[in-house]
Amino acid sequence: MSQPKQLPPFPNSYATKKVADSDAKPCTICYKPATTVLLNDNKMDFFYTCDLHLQDEHFATPLPNEEHAELVKSREELEKNLTDLKTKMDAVKPYIWNNTDTKTSTNDKDDKKDSEKSANKSNNEKFKEYETEIRDKTIKLSETNIKISQFKFKAYKLNQDVYRGRIQNYIKAKMNQARTQKIQSDPTFFPTVPSNKLE
Numbered sequence: 239m240s241q242p243k244q245l246p247p248f249p250n251s252y253a254t255k256k257v258a259d260s261d262a263k264p265c266t267i268c269y270k271p272a273t274t275v276l277l278n279d280n281k282m283d284f285f286y287t288c289d290l291h292l293q294d295e296h297f298a299t300p301l302p303n304e305e306h307a308e309l310v311k312s313r314e315e316l317e318k319n320l321t322d323l324k325t326k327m328d329a330v331k332p333y334i335w336n337n338t339d340t341k342t343s344t345n346d347k348d349d350k351k352d353s354e355k356s357a358n359k360s361n362n363e364k365f366k367e368y369e370t371e372i373r374d375k376t377i378k379l380s381e382t383n384i385k386i387s388q389f390k391f392k393a394y395k396l397n398q399d400v401y402r403g404r405i406q407n408y409i410k411a412k413m414n415q416a417r418t419q420k421i422q423s424d425p426t427f428f429p430t431v432p433s434n435k436l437e
């Protein structure tokens with residue numbers, strides 16, 4: 239058990255390559271026609287996978303991607319912006335919509351009238367500004383969400399069991415290859431059977 243751990247023949251890192259529809263091959267999991275090839279970083283392993291399985295985290299997870307991280311970051315910023323803007327907009331909501339105590343302060347109503355009027359006006363302007371800004375940012379946010387959901391990752395890491403399966407396949411293929419070569423190059427590989435016993 240104290241032996242040094244043997245390094246796997248290839249790393250758990252695969253790049254996606256697209257092939258033409260006419261070159262589609264069965265997905266390695268579900269056998270549906272697939273046009274995406276996952277090619278190991280050191281090119282010792284590759285296989286076809288459909289888009290559905292590429293999105294299945296029990297099969298593979300995308301490796302960190304800068305472009306994707308930027309999109310997620312801008313989504314977070316937009317969401318925060320929108321929350322802030324909505325708070326600000328609520329604070330300057332036009333008088334008629336948010337005031338429940340219209341009947342108070344009747345005494346100094348006339349004195350305040352002018353100043354209230356101008357304050358309301360600027361609040362109305364602010365409200366409209368926030369409204370426009372919220373509309374723009376909401377559009378931007380939904381565009382960002384679409385970009386994130388349609389993002390094509392360029393590199394994947396396989397689920398541990400899937401990766402182990404790939405390595406086992408590879409080792410088995412290597413062993414078969416070595417065996418075939420041995421059979422082909424060594425005439426004494428099979429013991430000779432007396433011909434009379436074959437009949």
Ligand SMILES: [Zn+2]
Pocket residue numbers: 265266267268269270287288289290291
């Ligand atoms: Zn599939």
